[in-house]
Amino acid sequence: xxxxxxxxxxxxxxxxxxVTLRCSPISGHKSVSWYxxxxxxxxxxxxxxxxxxxRGRGNFPDRFSxxxxxxxxxxxxxxxxxxxxxxxxxxxxxxxxxLEQYFGPGTRLTVT
Amino acid sequence: xxEVEQDPGPFNVPExxxxxxxxxxxxxxxxxxxxxxxDCRKEPKLLMSVYSSGNEDGRxxxxxxxASQYISLLIRDSKLSDSATYLCVVNGRGGNQFYFGTxxxxxxxx
Numbered sequence: 001x002x003x004x005x006x007x008x009x010x011x012x013x014x015x016x017x018x019v020t021l022r023c024s025p026i027s028g029h030k031s032v033s034w035y036x037x038x039x040x041x042x043x044x045x046x047x048x049x050x051x052x053x054x055r056g057r058g059n060f061p062d063r064f065s066x067x068x069x070x071x072x073x074x075x076x077x078x079x080x081x082x083x084x085x086x087x088x089x090x091x092x093x094x095x096x097x098x099l100e101q102y103f104g105p106g107t108r109l110t111v112t
Numbered sequence: 113x114x115e116v117e118q119d120p121g122p123f124n125v126p127e128x129x130x131x132x133x134x135x136x137x138x139x140x141x142x143x144x145x146x147x148x149x150x151d152c153r154k155e156p157k158l159l160m161s162v163y164s165s166g167n168e169d170g171r172x173x174x175x176x177x178x179a180s181q182y183i184s185l186l187i188r189d190s191k192l193s194d195s196a197t198y199l200c201v202v203n204g205r206g207g208n209q210f211y212f213g214t215x216x217x218x219x220x221x222x
Contacts, residue, residue: 033210042118042199042212043156056208090155099144099203101210103155 002027004093004104012110013081021076021107025093031055032074033101034066035090043090049074078109086111113138116202118213126221129190133216135200136182144203145176145183149196150215156199159185190220 005024013019025032031050035043048056049068068074072093078085088108092101118135125131137145145162160167162174162183173186183200197215204211 035212040214042116042214045204045209045211048208058209099210100146100158100161102158105155 004091004102006089006091006104006107008107009105010108010110012112014112015081015083017081017111018077018079019081019109021078021089021091021109022073023076023091023093023104024073025091026095026102029093029095029102030072031094031096032068032072033092033094034074034076035092036060037088037090037106038086046076081111083111085109115139115204115211116200116213118200118216120214120216122217122219124219124221125190127190127192129220130186130188131190131218132187133185133198133200133218134182135184135202135213136180137202137211138181139202139204140178140181142202142204145174146201147172147174147183147185148199148201148212150199151196156212159198187218190218192220192222195219 007022033048034046037043045058046060047066052068063079066076088106090106091104094101116137147159148156149159150156162176166175171188175184197217199215200213202211
């Protein structure tokens with residue numbers, strides 16, 4: 001079975017631009033979470049979605065938004081990019097009734 | 113105060129050694145705890161969940177101490193392939209937020 005997939009793998013954007021990152025969970029998983037990981041730090045929680053509804057939100061500005069689709073895939077949107085948004089963005093999925101999360105390979109975003 | 117605190121290391125140990133990592137958490141209401149392993153420039157991979165009674169998987173043992181609010185990971189008979197960063201994870205309020213430590217770097221030396 002395929003694991004969590006994310007696209008694109010790498011992305012280079014300019015300050016002020018907007019970016020959309022995509023994630024497909026493991027088949028059968030209904031929960032998707034997004035994390036930001038900067039070099040030398042652990043992943044920081046951004047959002048969790050379950051059954052298309054936001055169930056958790058981390059301490060990130062309103063420039064960050066997300067949504068989940070009927071097929072449980074998800075998008076993370078970041079507006080008005082800042083240099084500090086450069087990071088690895090990770091998506092994780094989990095099965096109903098379980099808190100064990102399985103991560104995708106991530107999207108490496110560079111803002112110049 | 114950070115939700116999760118972890119000694120970043122690095123830990124450099126010889127093959128065959130036993131090494132232990134601790135991780136403290138601040139929210140006494142936390143219910144779920146995990147250890148993840150992350151290789152350089154890769155995604156975190158679930159190593160094991162941490163249960164109240166402690167759990168063991170081969171050379172790996174995880175323990176939870178609720179009174180002192182810490183979790184630990186013990187690796188016995190270290191292998192070169194154990195070299196990685198080990199991340200502890202604790203769930204936050206409502207159970208829908210997860211807090212990662214900064215990770216502890218382990219290098220196993222031949």
